Amino acid sequence: MKKAYNFNAGPCVLPREAVNAAIEALKDFKGTGMSVIEVSHRSKEWEAVMDECRSLWKEILNIPEGYSVLFLGGGASLQFLYVAMNLLENKAAYLETGVWAKKALKEAKGIGNAYAIASSADKTYSYIPKGYEIPTDIDYFHITTNNTIYGTEIKEDIDCPVNLVADMSSDIMSRPVDVSKYALIYGGAQKNVGPAGTVFVIVKNDILGKVSRYLPTMLDYRTHIEGESMFNTPPVFSIFVMNETLKWVKAQGGLEAIKKMNEEKAAILYNEIDRNPLFRGTAAVEDRSLMNICFVMAEGYENLQDEFFAFAKERGMVGIKGHRSVGGFRASTYNACPKEAVEALVACMQEFEKLHTK
Ligand SMILES: *Cc1c(COP(=O)(O)O)cnc(C)c1O
Numbered sequence: 621m622k623k624a625y626n627f628n629a630g631p632c633v634l635p636r637e638a639v640n641a642a643i644e645a646l647k648d649f650k651g652t653g654m655s656v657i658e659v660s661h662r663s664k665e666w667e668a669v670m671d672e673c674r675s676l677w678k679e680i681l682n683i684p685e686g687y688s689v690l691f692l693g694g695g696a697s698l699q700f701l702y703v704a705m706n707l708l709e710n711k712a713a714y715l716e717t718g719v720w721a722k723k724a725l726k727e728a729k730g731i732g733n734a735y736a737i738a739s740s741a742d743k744t745y746s747y748i749p750k751g752y753e754i755p756t757d758i759d760y761f762h763i764t765t766n767n768t769i770y771g772t773e774i775k776e777d778i779d780c781p782v783n784l785v786a787d788m789s790s791d792i793m794s795r796p797v798d799v800s801k802y803a804l805i806y807g808g809a810q811k812n813v814g815p816a817g818t819v820f821v822i823v824k825n826d827i828l829g830k831v832s833r834y835l836p837t838m839l840d841y842r843t844h845i846e847g848e849s850m851f852n853t854p855p856v857f858s859i860f861v862m863n864e865t866l867k868w869v870k871a872q873g874g875l876e877a878i879k880k881m882n883e884e885k886a887a888i889l890y891n892e893i894d895r896n897p898l899f900r901g902t903a904a905v906e907d908r909s910l911m912n913i914c915f916v917m918a919e920g921y922e923n924l925q926d927e928f929f930a931f932a933k934e935r936g937m938v939g940i941k942g943h944r945s946v947g948g949f950r951a952s953t954y955n956a957c958p959k960e961a962v963e964a965l966v967a968c969m970q971e972f973e974k975l976h977t978k
Contacts, residue, residue: 625961627951628939629768629912630790630811635956637871638814638864645860656860661853669863670849676866680874683799683822688845690821691859696789696808697723699819703762703785703804704728706841709831711758713737717774718745718767719945724787728762731833737761744946745770747904756781759830760803766791768811769943771914771950772907777801783827791911792820793869794955795879803827809858812911812954814865817858869955878955885953885962886910892966898924898973902948916948921976928972935968 626633645656650665659666670691677689692698704712704727712732714725716739728734738749745767754761760783766773768790777798778784788797789807799805804823810816821841828841837843843851872878890908893901893915900918903909917925925948932940942948953962 623936624938625936625964626938627953627957627961627965629943629950629952630808631816632811632939632952632954633956633961634815634861635865635868637868638861638956641864642857642861657857659856661850661856666856669860670854673859673863673866674848676863676870677820677822680793680866680869681797681799681822686826687799687822687824688841690823690841690844691818691849691854691862692821692844693818693855695816696720696787696806696819699787699806699821700724700727701731702821702839702841703760703806704731704734705833705835705839706828706831707760707783707785707804708732708734709759711735711755712760712762713755713758714762715739715749715752715764716741717748717764717772718770720768720787720789721762721764724762724764740772744902746772746902748772748774748907754780754782758782760785763787764789766794766909766911768912768952769946769950771901771903771909771912773909773911774907775910783824790952790954791909793866793875793878794882794911796875809862811952814862815858817855818862820862865956872955881959882910882953882955885957885959886913888959888962888966889913889951889953892969896969896973897921898928898976899949899969902946911952911954913951913953914942914946914948915950916942924972924976931972932965932968935964937965937968940965 649656649659674689708731712728712734714736716736738752740747740749761780762785764787783803785804788805790811792807793812806821809818893899898921899915902914940949940951942950
């Protein structure tokens with residue numbers, strides 16, 4: 621197989637072990653003589669996967685009693701609506717840290733009274749707003765812990781006087797999280813825990829059932845808690861690979877070990893961005909994401925952007941183009957991105973520097 625250094629933002633690089641397990645299960649799922657995409661989701665073999673996956677979530681993230689773990693369809697984008705429908709009665713506040721946060725807020729506004737208490741739109745979402753006060757008369761406060769497009773991240777679990785809801789699509793399982801500080805955590809699997817097709821939801825059971833609106837059956841979290849994420853046919857393949865990805869996370873030593881690996885990888889790349897005169901980082905230093913590392917050509921070298929893309933591509937770098945809305949470069953260094961990939965990118969930047977400086 622041709623070697624690619626995959627820095628895609630999502631879908632993205634997955635552990636080889638998970639991909640290989642998926643290949644085997646596509647051929648023959650647990651000796652059933654059928655593919656994992658052919659078996660009944662009501663079979664005992666499948667139910668064992670669901671159980672294992674739920675247990676791994678609980679174990680790895682140390683999820684306390686009183687929370688449910690759900691695997692649903694519709695992407696994180698549908699969760700924007702789910703959250704508001706299930707939790708918004710009077711008022712909800714959002715921290716507007718990027719396009720995904722803004723989209724989440726838009727859905728909530730369609731349901732009721734929702735507003736941004738702070739925004740970093742004034743500087744193209746290059747930092748996380750600070751010093752805002754979380755009101756106590758709201759149903760929930762919504763944050764996006766990692767801003768995939770802009771490369772900023774809320775790296776600590778914040779204290780919140782009301783129900784805290786977090787979109788953790790792009791940094792879930794990248795560090796330990798104190799789940800007890802959150803009322804609800806959700807995200808698409810395709811950034812750090814699996815292929816596209818499923819979302820994870822970690823919800824504190826007792827926050828539900830408090831809104832007066834009619835909830836369509838499929839948009840009511842309680843339906844899926846009761847049905848153990850099998851009220852309707854779940855996205856089996858995506859869940860299968862997610863389960864294998866979690867096994868890999870556990871085998872790495874869990875989230876403390878994963879966090880160390882992520883910090884190390886990010887430091888290697890940020891150090892080079894800061895050192896190399898041809899490049900500069902775009903996110904506020906204290907808010908720099910460990911998952912999505914955004915940078916541009918430094919002043920005076922802007923005209924070299926296309927040349928660097930071609931140069932890096934030739935050396936096996938994939939997916940380092942910044943999001944179409946911001947341009948520049950973005951290297952996503954998710955859990956399964958190996959250190960060698962980051963080192964290869966750094967070597968590439970250094971080689972490019974030699975070509976263009978005296
Ligand atoms: C990718 C992403 C989403 C959207 O996820 P979908 O599953 O494609 O709907 C939402 N929030 C964040 C932070 C993301 O990175």
